[in-house]
Amino acid sequence: STENKKRGCIGCLVVIIAIIAISTFSGLFNSNSKAPENEPAATPSQKQIDDFNKWYSEIMEIHKKADVAMQKYQSIAKKLEQSSDLYSAYSSVSDIKETVHNSWTAMGKIKTPSSLSKAHQNTLSEAKTELQTGLFSRKQGLEKILQFLDDPKPSSLEKAKSEFQSAETFMYRGIAKIISVQSELGITPE
Numbered sequence: 001s002t003e004n005k006k007r008g009c010i011g012c013l014v015v016i017i018a019i020i021a022i023s024t025f026s027g028l029f030n031s032n033s034k035a036p037e038n039e040p041a042a043t044p045s046q047k048q049i050d051d052f053n054k055w056y057s058e059i060m061e062i063h064k065k066a067d068v069a070m071q072k073y074q075s076i077a078k079k080l081e082q083s084s085d086l087y088s089a090y091s092s093v094s095d096i097k098e099t100v101h102n103s104w105t106a107m108g109k110i111k112t113p114s115s116l117s118k119a120h121q122n123t124l125s126e127a128k129t130e131l132q133t134g135l136f137s138r139k140q141g142l143e144k145i146l147q148f149l150d151d152p153k154p155s156s157l158e159k160a161k162s163e164f165q166s167a168e169t170f171m172y173r174g175i176a177k178i179i180s181v182q183s184e185l186g187i188t189p190e
Contacts, residue, residue, distance in 0.1 A: 044116075044185045051113035052120075052185055056178065059128065062106045066135055069099035073142070090149045097142035104135040120181050127181075130174030137167035 044052075073096045076089055107128060112121045141163030148156035182188075 048113070048115050049185060049187060051115045052124075052181065052187065055110065055113050055124065056182075058110050059107065059131065059178075062103050062110070063131060063135075066100045066103035066138065069096045069103075070138065072096055086149055090146060093142055093145055093149065097139055097146065100135055100139045100142060104132055104139060107132050107135065116181075120184065123177050123181050127174040127177035130170045130177065134167040134170035134174065137163045137170060141167065
């Protein structure tokens with residue numbers, strides 16, 4: 001029956017989401033990660049360090065909101081495994097997608113510190129773009145999940161999985177660029 005087919009598809013959704021969640025969130029912001037070893041070209045001023053730290057804090061605070069929303073999404077996926085309340089799931093995933101979209105928009109408004117060298121400004125600008133693109137991919141993945149909840153097609157899940165994997169790649173590249181600038185400025189990653 002159609003109801004059994006939906007429940008079966010929801011079970012598949014939960015398994016795929018669990019796999020994606022484990023790979024996506026298992027260490028994105030691991031504080032034990034090591035920065036590449038680069039010798040700083042010149043000793044940065046305290047203003048440069050302070051400006052970088054302020055920028056970094058703003059970026060991470062915005063990104064954290066999206067991460068918290070995605071953790072809520074994981075919780076919803078687990079609940080779907082136990083019931084078939086598609087209406088509340090759809091509403092919740094839609095809210096999460098909106099939070100991720102708002103984080104993507106807010107991140108775009110953050111200015112790169114002008115006190116840094118042009119090279120560092122460019123690298124941080126690229127990092128911000130990578131992180132923003134990752135958020136956009138997450139939003140697109142959530143949109144595919146909403147499509148799946150409307151019309152359970154395995155292709156929607158595959159597209160969501162692809163978007164979530166792309167998001168992970170973009171975020172890792174963004175974080176690597178931030179760590180590179182931190183290292184060059186002689187700032188120990190938090």
